[in-house]
Amino acid sequence: MPKTPGPPHLGLSRRSLLGTSGAVGAGLGLAGSADAQQTGPELAAFNTAQITLNVNGKRRTLNVEPRTTLVEALRDDMGLTGTKIGCNQGQCGACTVLLNGRRMNSCLILAITADGAEVVTIEGLADPAGRLHPMQEAFAEHDAFQCGYCTPGQILSAIGCIDEGHAKSAAEIREYMSGNLCRCGAYPNIVAAIESVRDGQEG
Amino acid sequence: MRNFDYHRPADMSAAIDAARAEGAEILAGGTLMVDLMKIGVREPDALVDITGLADLEGHDIGMDRIRFGALARMADVADDQTLKTAAPVLTESLWKAASPQLRQAARLGGNILQQTRCPYFRDTAYSQCNKRAPGSGCAALDGGKTNLHAILGGSDDCVAMYPGDWAQALIAFDAEVHTQGPGGTRTISFADLHVMPGDTPQIETILEPGEIVKHITVPVIPALKASHYLKARDRESYAFASASAAVGLEMEGETVRDVRIGLGGVAAVPWRARQAEEHLKGKSLTEETARETGRIAFADASPLEGSEYKIKLGADVVAGALMTAHARSQGGE
C-alpha cells in the first residue's frame, strides 16, 4: 500500500534521517584515517562521511553518503551547477571536470573517493579579475556550441586535451575530444576553438 | 544506487580482509563498478577502495617482460611512447577503448575485469538473465536483435559478449596476472583468468573472494614489436568493437615464424584464435593467407540472428590487422 504522504522532513538533518543506528563513521574507513583497516561492514551503519575538497582553489568541507557522486556533490551540495549531467552513466562527458589535473566524468566518481582532491569546474576557469580563460574565449569566438549544455564539459575536456599533448593536429583533437558528445553538432567549431588556443592565436 | 559501506584500506592485507567479506566488492577507478551500481546490476554491501595501495601503481618495460600495475591508468599507459614502439598492440588497444575521460579514471586491473554490455544483463527490467540472476533464463536468445552477442564461446545459458579491447592483446601475448588473496599470492595465465559461461555464466573469472589483481605482466617477444590492434566499429571513436583483432607477427625472411591473434567484439571471454595462428605459421604472409587465417579464426562461430555478419567482418578484420602487422615487421607502418 502506498504510504500516505506526510509532511516533508524538511526540518530534519540528513544524518537524523539516515543514521538509524551506530555512530557516524562506524564501518566507514576514510582516506588517510587511522582506522583504515576497519573491516566487517556494519550494514545498518550507513551514514555520511565528512570529506574535504579543494574546489576551484577553495577548501570545501561537506558531508556525503558513500554513494554520492562528485557531480551531485558539486551541483546539489555546493551549488556549482555549471557542471552538467547529460547521462549520469559516463557516456556523454557533459560532467567533465579536472580532478587532480585529470579530466574525468564526475558522474562516475564517488565523492568520498575524491576526499582531499583538487577539483576544477567551469566556475573556476576565469581569473580572479573575471577575465575568461582563453578556452572560454575561443569557444565563444568560434561558436563552438549551440544549446550550450555540453559546453562546460567540452571546455574542461579541451583544456585537458591540450595539457595531455593530444592537440597536435585536428585529427588528434577530434579523437581526443570524442568523449564529449555535442548533440547540436558543433564539433568542427570545437576543434577550431581548441586549435586556436593551442596556437595561442585566439581572439 | 543502493547505499553501501566504504573502506579505503592502507595496505594489502587490510584490503584483502575487507574484500573477502560477504557482499564486498573492490573499487579502483570505478568507471565500471559505479555505472553498474547505478543501474542496479551490482549492489554490494561494501566497497573496498584499493586506490591507496601505492605498490599497484605504474608500469615498467623490462628486457624480458613488461609489468603493468593494476592501478596504472589506461591513459597513462596508452601515452607511453616507449611502449608504443615496443608493443604497439598494447597501446592501441588502450587508446581505442572508451573515451579520454574514462581512460583517465579507469585502471588496468578493472579494465580486464569489465563486464558485458548485453542489454538484457544491464536492464534489470528483464527478469531473465542467467548472469545477473542465475537460473532465471536468457532473454537474449529470443529477444530483439542486437550486435552485442557472442558468436564464439557462448552457451545455451548465456551469449553475453566480453566487450574489452586490451584483454585481447593480453591473451594473444601470453600475459600473466599476479594476484594476492586470502590464500596468498599466485600467478594466473591470462588465458585462464576468464571462465567460459557454460551453465554458470554468473562466474566470470577464477578470482576468489578477496583476491586482488596486483599486476599484469607480458613477456617480451619479437611479435610484440610488429603488432597491431585493429578495431572495427560503427562510429569512429568511443564505441565498442563490432569486431577487433590484436595481432603480432614474427617473420623469418618471407615466412611467418610466430603469430598471435586475439579477437574482440565477438566472444564470450577474451579470445585467442590458436587454430588460426597454427595455420599461418610457416607460411608466407600474403593477402590470401591473411584472409584464410581470418576465416579459420571464425570456423567455429555460431551467431544469433543479427550477428551473422560478424563471421565475415571478424575474418576481414583479422586479415587487415595481419597486413598492418606485416608492414610493421618490414619496418613500415
Next chain:
Amino acid sequence: MAQTLNTAVSRTDAPRKVTGTATYAADVIPAGMLHGALATSSIAVGTLTGLDTSAAEAEPGVVAVYTHENLPDYKSVKGFYAGGPGSASFWPMEGTEIKYAGQPIAYVVAETAAAARRGAQLITADYDSRPADVHMDPADSFVIGATGDSKGMVATKGDVPKGLAEAAQTLDVEYTTPFQHHNPMEMFASTAEWRGDRLTVWMPSQSVRTLRLGIAKAFGLPETSVRVISPFVGGAFGSKAGITPYAMLTIAAAKAVGAPVRLIVTRPQMYTVATFRPESVQRFRLGADETGKLTAFEHIEIAQTSQFDVVTNPGTHITRAMYASPNIHTEQRVARSDTNTGGFMRAPNEMQTFFGLEQAMDELAHKLGIDPVEMRRVNDTDRHPVEDVPFSSRSLMECYDSVSDTFGWADRTAEVGSMTDGDWLVGYGCATATYPTNILASNARVRMRGTGHAYIELAAHDVGTGSYTIFAQIAAARLGLPVEACDVVMGHGDMPVAPLAGGSGTAASAGSAVHDACLRIGRLVAAEVSRQPEGPLAGVSADRITLEDGVLRGPDGHSQSLVEALASTATTEVEAVGEFRHPALTDKLIRATFSGGYGTAGPVTPECAMFAFGAEMAEVHINRWTHEIRVPRAHGAFAAGTILNRKTAHSQLMGGMVWGIGSALHEVTEVDKPRARYLNANIAEYLVPVNADIREIRVEMLEERDDYVNPLGVKGIGELGIVGTAAAIANAVHHATGRRLRHLPIRMSDLV
C-alpha cells in the same frame, strides 16, 4: 539591409554559456527542494495488478511514494496530434493500464536524488501482461483523415499508371527508416514549486505558452497563477514541445508533498516518457523519359503511431512539392503499434521522406545513365507540381551549382566502384534538401530608452538556435543600436505570445514581430518629435516620417537618429508590442498559436508555395578490411531567404548536416520485438556522431530574396541541413560499392 543583419555576430548568450552561468531547468534549486524519481513498467501492454512500495518507503531519505492510488488528481489533457498541449493523449498513473514499456508507474520523492532513484529501484510491480506488438504492419495501415483534397493526406494529379506506362525507365522501391530518439544533451528535467495556488515550473521547453496553458487547465488554475520558466534549453530537437507525463507528475507530487520537487529523468527513461521519431516505410513508384523528366511520381508514406494517438507528420506534403511531373499520387498513412506516442524530431516530415525520395531519384538517374545533378535539373520547377502556384522563391539549382563547385562534383567518375583511396573505396553522392517555410502569428514587446538601450521580450525560445542573438540583431538594425545594447528576455510563459520553437519558424515569425515592434517604436517617436516645437523633424507630418536603420527620415531630407529623437522626448522611453500577422494567416490559425498550438499558414498558400532549398554532397569512404563507413567530407549549399546571422546560421546548418550523418550511419533505437522494449536506451549504444566522425563540413549560404514570406524575408534554417544528408550518403555508398541500401542506418554489417 542594416549592418547587423546578414553578418556574423557572436552569440549574445555566449559569455553565460562558457562560464556555466546559463541556467538550465535543473540548475534552479528552490529552498527546501526535494528530489523526484520515476519507477517505470517492465512490460509493454497489460494491467498493473500489484505495486509494492514498502521497500521504497523504508529507504532512508525517501519522503513519499506516489502511485495511481494516491497521486493528486489533475485533468489530463489531449496530445498534440489531438489538438491538445500534451506529448501524448494517454496519461500514465491515472489507473492500472499499461500501454507501453517504460511507462511511469510510481513517483518517489526523497531528500536526495540518490535516495529518490534508489527508492524507485526498490518498487516492485505485478502485472497481468498481454502480448505487445511493435511490428508495424503496412497492411494494417490507414490513411490519415483522407479527404481527397490535395491539401489533405492524399493528393492526385493526372494518372500515375499511365505515366509509368509511358516511361522509358521506372522504379518501384521501398525504403525504411527506424525509430530514433532526440537525445538532447540536457536530460529532461522539471522542477515544480507551489506557493498556495500559485505554481512555478522550471522546465526546458520549446513552447512555454503551450506548457502554461496546459498546466493551468490540468490543475484548474487561472493562467495567471502559473509561471513557466525556460530561459535556456539544452537541446530539444522536438523532444521538449508538449507537456509530458514527467512534468505533470512532478507538479502533482510537489503539490502533494508540500515542497518544491525536482525530477531529472534518467537517460534510459528519456526513451519512453517523451516522444521520438516513429519508424516509417517510404514507397516510391517513379517513371521517367530518356531525358530524365518524370512521367509519374507516386509516394506513399507509412509511419508508425501509437494505439492512442495518430501522429500526423505529413512527409508527402513535402515530397510532392519537389519535382515536376504530369502524374502525381501521394498518400499519407499510419500503422499502429504498442509504443508511447511519437512526435516531431528534427525535420520530422523530411528526414525520412527525403532519404527515400532522393535515393529514388539517384536510382532512376543511374538506370537512365544520367548524372544525378542533371536528373534534378531537368525536373526542377518554378510552380508547385500539385497546387500549381509559384514558389515564393526557389534557388534549388543555384544551390546545386554552388555545391558542385565547392565539392568538386566534376571529379566524380560515374562508374560504380571506380574511385579508391588506399584501403578505402570512395563514393560521391548528392541529394536535395528542402524545408517548408512556416508562417505563424507572433507578438513581441520592445521597450527603448533614450539612453540607447532596448529591451525585447517575448515568449519565444533559444534552444541553441541563436534566437537571443538574432532578435537583438533585428532590434539593433531597426533601432540603430549596437547589438549589445539590446537585451532579449525569453522563455517565460507570461510574455507576449510567440510560437512553439519548431518547424524552423522562430526567426521568420517571432523575428518579424520584433521587427514590427521596432517599426511601431519608430512611429511613436516620430509622432512625438513631429509635435515638438524644435528639432530636425519638428512640424513634419508624422505619417511622412520613416524609420530606416535607426534613423527617422522626413520627406525633405531632414533626419534624426531614433535614439536622439527619443532622448529629446518628455518620456525618453517608449514601448510597443509588435505583431506578425501574415495575410495568409486565418483567424483559426492565429487562435491556434495563441492557445498553445501550431497554427502555420503554408507551406502552400493560395498565392505561393514557400520552401527553403539546398543541395548536399557527401564523400564516403569504406574500408576494405573493416567495412567501416566514414564521411570525410560533406558540403551543403542552401538558399533560405535572408540569413540574419551568418555565424549562428552556419552552426545550425552544419549541425543539421551532422544530424544527417548520424541518421545515415549511426542512429537507431533497437527494439526487442517480442517484449516491445528498447534495447539501447542509453547514449553509449544509441550511437550519435562523436567529434571524430565529423571531419570537413562546408556550408554555403546563398543570397536569396523573398518578399512574400515575411517582412524580413526569412525562410528558416533549423532543419534544412539534415534533410538531404542521409540520402547523399546512401547514394555515395552506392557509388562506392554498387550496394543500394534502402534502410537506415547504413552500417558495416550491410557491407561485409
